[in-house]
Amino acid sequence: MNSVITSSCNYKDTYYPYIAILFLIVLLWTYFRYFKRTLLSNIALIIIVIGGLLNILEWLFKGCVLDYIRFFNISLYNINDLLIMLGLGILLFKVLYERI
Numbered sequence: 001m002n003s004v005i006t007s008s009c010n011y012k013d014t015y016y017p018y019i020a021i022l023f024l025i026v027l028l029w030t031y032f033r034y035f036k037r038t039l040l041s042n043i044a045l046i047i048i049v050i051g052g053l054l055n056i057l058e059w060l061f062k063g064c065v066l067d068y069i070r071f072f073n074i075s076l077y078n079i080n081d082l083l084i085m086l087g088l089g090i091l092l093f094k095v096l097y098e099r100i
Helices: 015-036 039-062 079-099
Strands: 069-071 075-077
Touching: 015 039, 039 079, 075 079
Parallel strands: none
Antiparallel strands: 069 075
16 A cells, blocks of 8 residues: 555654755845845745645654655655745746846
8 A cells, every 4th residue: 555645753853844944044144135035936935935844844743854755756845845835936937037
């Protein structure tokens, strides 16, 4: 039987949440320092930060992040990862659109 949910909650002593918090701080600093703020980029940043914070909270409270969405039997994701990917996709679209 193939289970969609995978669990690897053996990493209670990991530094992942702290690295993710540091990454979010660097992301916010970079955004406010270098990006031209528009409605689209603000929405993208909010989506990325929400996805990152949800990942951090899941790590802090469960000790791991569960992946439960399977894409084409190749990889597993969770809603948090999809939010981060969506926000990055919006930012990429914005950056590419401005250069055209």
